[in-house]
Amino acid sequence: MILIGILIINILSVSLVKCSINWNGNNWAHNCNFKENDLSNVRVRAEQCGGKCAATPGCTHFTWTNYKRGTCWMKKGSISKSDAFESHGRNKICGVVQNEGGHGINWNGNNWAHNCDFKENDLSNVQVRAEQCGGKCAATPGCTHFTWTNYNDGTCWMKKGSVSKTDAILTEDRSMVCGVLGNNAVEGGGGSSNSSGNIVNEQTFACVFNTIDAGTRASRFNGLQESGWKPANKDEAAVFLAHVFHESDGLKAMEEYCAPACASNYAGSWCEIQGKPGKLYYGRGWFQLSWPCNYYAAGKALDVDLLNNPDAVAQQPSLAVQTAVWFYRTNKMEEPARRGDFAATTDIINGKLECNGGSNAANQRLRVDTYKRVRQCFGLGEPTINVWC
CATH class of the missing domain: 3.50.4.10 (Hepatocyte Growth Factor)
Structure with missing residues (x-):
């Protein structure tokens, strides 16, 4: 200590x-x-x-x-x-803690803050939780900034017009949240995919991962930024993050809930690599990396000794992302993800159990429901490709 x-x-x-x-x-x-x-x-x-x-x-x-x-x-x-x-x-x-724009509003390096508001220019409103408000604005054509209040058990007031953080007004209500989409925000729209270097921003991330507290979500988002992964288009972002949500219980679980009791499930090896004495290889990270073979291969690709330090996948936010991206790329999920072929990517991840009436076919319904919700965070319409494998 x-x-x-x-x-x-x-x-x-x-x-x-x-x-x-x-x-x-x-x-x-x-x-x-x-x-x-x-x-x-x-x-x-x-x-x-x-x-x-x-x-x-x-x-x-x-x-x-x-x-x-x-x-x-x-x-x-x-x-x-x-x-x-x-x-x-x-x-x-x-x-x-950054204080951008004065007025005593702490933006904390983000595009949103507590106890603040923007004047007038209302575009529309919807009843949602606070963490979903930025994503709703991003998915709404014409919305450039927003305010969330406790009105009606939680209302997101989407607003229009040119604005900056300096236009925000400090309020005495700590429950209020306000934010701007910024230059890198995902613009709302129809069902097409728009290529962008920074499609996943703080607002869309909050919309996708809407079941964790703000502090945890900020740590996970920073891990994503540090990892360097950027989707080619909105379809890829929606597919990848939907699988992440499903595999990690909305990024709540950086380790399997059964751990360490279930470590014996992964004690064996299906390759020449054997686990190290005293080390456990149960699921960790955004894609719940498991088995000694995968820890070794991912570590070799990332230049990190994960076979001797598997806990690092759960402990280091960027590694939690990078191991998921390694699995995603190694198993050639990028191409089907970019065309919005969710079924093909599910087949790659867990096809034997979930596809074609497998023993865990009911799990596929949860995965598909998550994918359809996540698409909305990116302003995408209903899937145009079959989602069932």
Whole structure:
């Protein structure tokens, strides 16, 4: 366990190690810390720390450590990423909470924030949960920004017109959420697929993965960004993420729920690779990677020793994605996914059990229902290709 006293290091040393912190285009990074200025602390998981800071008045930056099995140290004062210093240990995280556009609204590096609103310009409204509002706006032609309130047990107010975060108004209602689609947002529309370099944004991701809390979802989304995977079109995004939702229970499960009790199911091997003593190879990550053969092959492709460290797939958000993408590409799912052939990809993943009246055919219905819902998040209409295998 890393003790707090170790965090006080020489200022000269700090200046020498700042450059080694890899922010990965995010507002948080591993093995780093900020000096002093503690505001408060709370025991939470690492992926919840940034959200806790954003929800705490006066918190501008934070550090998460393993202390007491996970503590978020919320900090105050003017700060930037350049003030962070390296602190050895992958289990330490630091981050800043951005305040874009003034007015006291904490956007936290996202295109949405709490306790804010946009004036007028209503386009339409619909009753949905808060985490679905951005996706609904993205799927609605003409919608450029939105507000979610508790009205009628939860209403998304979709809005039109040119807007930026600086136009948002601070409110006293913490339950309110507002957001903008931004330059990289998925535009709503009909059933065609539009090629884009950044089809999966925060709003569509929230629409797809609508059963997890905001902090967990932010961690999963950051993992996706770090992985470097980008779909060729909306069809591919919908197919891939629908399978991810199904395999991981909406990204709730980075490990099989039966683990470690079910590890014996994967103790054998169907290739020449054998598992390492004391290591368990049950399902982990976005596609629930399992079996020693797959851990070895995925690790070799990704230049990571997963045979000796299978837990890394569940523990590192980017690896959880990368192993799923490895399976997806290795099994040649990209081509059918890009043309919207969901049935063909289901056959590849679990055809023996789910297709052609297999022993788990009922599971296919859940998978198909998820796919149809996910298509709506990307503004796609009903599937034009048979979804049943």
